[in-house]
Amino acid sequence: MNKTDKILIIGAGLCGSLLALRLAQRGYKVELYESRPDLRKVDISSGRSINLALSDRGFKALRLCGVEEKAREICIPMFGRLMHDKAGNTFASNYSGRENEYINSISRGDLNALLLNEAEKHKNVNIYFNKKCKNVDLENNVAYFKDYKTKEEFSIKATVIFGADGAGSSLRKSYYLEKKFLFSYAQNYLNHGYKELEIPADKTGKHQISNQHLHIWPRGDFMLIALPNLDGSFTVTLFLSYNEGEFNFENLTTEEKITQFFKQEFPDALALIPDIKEEFLNNPTGALGTVKCSPWSYQNKTVLLGDAAHAIVPFYGQGMNASFEDVTVFDEILNQLENSLEVYSWKSVFKAYEKARKKDTDAIADLAIDNFYEMRDHVANPIFKEKRKIEMDLEKTFPTQYFSKYSLVTFNENIGYNTAMKKGRAQDKALLNLIADNEVHTHLNMTKNELKVILEKVKTETDNILKEDKIAGL
């Protein structure tokens, strides 16, 4: 492998454009093909994932590529969840007891435009829009495209092809259909879909509810969430079953029923969504799926990155962060091999990358499913509320000693997702059982000594859980 290799990246979304930028910075020649129009010129949002949560793993990758500060300029910090009950009461729960640990609402379009602009500054990057990859001839390393504007079909042969073409990846589909190797592949859908709605800005362009929180209306079997946008609006997302329960996407087909549902379940949100009926009936219902697969690469020819390799449900706010972290890890592997004395090839890069990365993307996929249940249900459950309160106190009082699962996953970019998951799950189990067994108690003004006792109990019990699992071979 060398710098004159022709690199084709399929997909100029968030992952593909960051990857193009990084490979260009490393001196590679990059051709970047995108099926949609240039989002800097055409509005292509259509009621789907308008804003996203950006946090420390994402920033680490952006920092690597020199664009962290520019991204921070278009971020809205969210310091915690704000839960809304049916009576309109709210209850805040911070994401961390440490200051400076928060997540950020960011516009998918604005961030993608930023990355495209940065990539385009490099002479060794060419970007093409409206060119849809149909399939890839794996053996000959040729990608087949169709131009959406001219309807012309054409093919491109490259030294290596990166599939950064998202959850519906055409490269991944070719892996599945060509059967050139044993391809482990899973697509798993939740029985819930999602629909995006909008809380507009007030008349002065301001946010109508707190813009420092991610708002949640947890209702057990379904929930509503809202993230702030820079223009004063909120993007609201309803997560609801397709066909189960009293209200579901299949039976919410009339204006009357939609209004009845929101009046009954989300009256305070309903008051803020003027176009509810129109938006509900016109905006698409999106599916919530997890994709896992292996191997990600074929010989020294092709490799999958981002959602194409590991699409996840959105409930940990980590989808984009995980895809950006792919670029960080891929870059680290290139550094390692460049600095080693051994001869290396694209094949060895791809293998080393998957070996380093796969366990972590599997973990964040599972964590995101966990959080689906936690957000819908547990955040309104007394024992989980008690746990969060203790965790906030521990993080505030012992900021270098205690890290909740959420903190490990979201704010500790130098710990892999898999390690964060194992440690975090054991810690959650320890704390929940200590609370259930009345072995820890909280009151309004916990002293440092009281918290120290809890911290030690949690540590001991967590270690014990991890030890017992290990002995059982888990």
Next chain:
Amino acid sequence: MNKTDKILIIGAGLCGSLLALRLAQRGYKVELYESRPDLRKVDISSGRSINLALSDRGFKALRLCGVEEKAREICIPMFGRLMHDKAGNTFASNYSGRENEYINSISRGDLNALLLNEAEKHKNVNIYFNKKCKNVDLENNVAYFKDYKTKEEFSIKATVIFGADGAGSSLRKSYYLEKKFLFSYAQNYLNHGYKELEIPADKTGKHQISNQHLHIWPRGDFMLIALPNLDGSFTVTLFLSYNEGEFNFENLTTEEKITQFFKQEFPDALALIPDIKEEFLNNPTGALGTVKCSPWSYQNKTVLLGDAAHAIVPFYGQGMNASFEDVTVFDEILNQLENSLEVYSWKSVFKAYEKARKKDTDAIADLAIDNFYEMRDHVANPIFKEKRKIEMDLEKTFPTQYFSKYSLVTFNENIGYNTAMKKGRAQDKALLNLIADNEVHTHLNMTKNELKVILEKVKTETDNILKEDKIAGL
């Protein structure tokens, strides 16, 4: 739905022929189509899964269809594992401490022939061979076939279509490709493949090693097993990585290397396999995959059963038993709905069937993967040996009170796989940790009182583990 409905079953393997038999017994008109030739007339074995383990869940289904006794006549009981070390020493480990709990080696072909013969006795069953289903038009309920002999292509429209066409199911592929609904689908391969070899009978037609055991040569990263056949031979299966470790399927390509591998790792087995080189080089290397999917059915038209819905790896000896149990559960659902006062349809049968069954087939898939690691590795591990010894003692001494995970899964056909898995895993974890913490001890002649103390400790610890998992939401 009524008895004049035209029922098409794709696949006349073990599951399809038992299903045909049962539906015929219930009075339905059944057309059964099979891609391979009639195995009663042509030898179609080709070094793949010649014999299988039949146990209580399988017998329950065979009993339902009135063919249990005929099947028992062609069974060879295996009372335990017989482990072989490199020096040729053997170590026996029974499957149960209770008498009358054992598994059986049975020829796939003989059992399949028995089921075809029984099905054919019913006038309302027609069986067709050499007819390969290519795909199914889901909306119109039409299956497309090709006749392997005449090369003719034809289609069949039926009221309902059952896909019992195995791990490579064409009906399931149509679910995936037609995208008529959100189809959750996973195919996961182990990095190990398998190859079948043979230990022939001795000159008098007798078995050369114990025919009362399932033989295992556990070697950590790979293993050999052997199951007895009625003709005095053993079918031997090597499970080995495709490309990892010193020896693997990719590098075992010469007679020298094959012999070197067996001499080093399995000298006692090598002495019994005269045609090792020829068989190794000519027999196919099979893949080991798990398939999970959902939904299994489409409207009131099609449904998947057996391996087509849930293929599993062979390490729990439950693949055929799980497929037969599908027929038991499907039959129970038909009984329930026939006896209810409500109007019901094939759609409601299919939905109720999947709801009752899916958690159990998911569980046996996971249990089979667990056992891959246990058989390769743990059976030769001191702490696991100690656990098995205690379990045998407990089952022998308290036959109505203690059931190991293996017993729950294999010999307790009225407990679902999912319940068996949860209880069994917690019990294993309890016992392994009690041993590791020196809280239980064994010696050669345990008294009943000593065992009673262990039994109570295991029960308490198991309940505790289940309680703690529940509090943690696991």
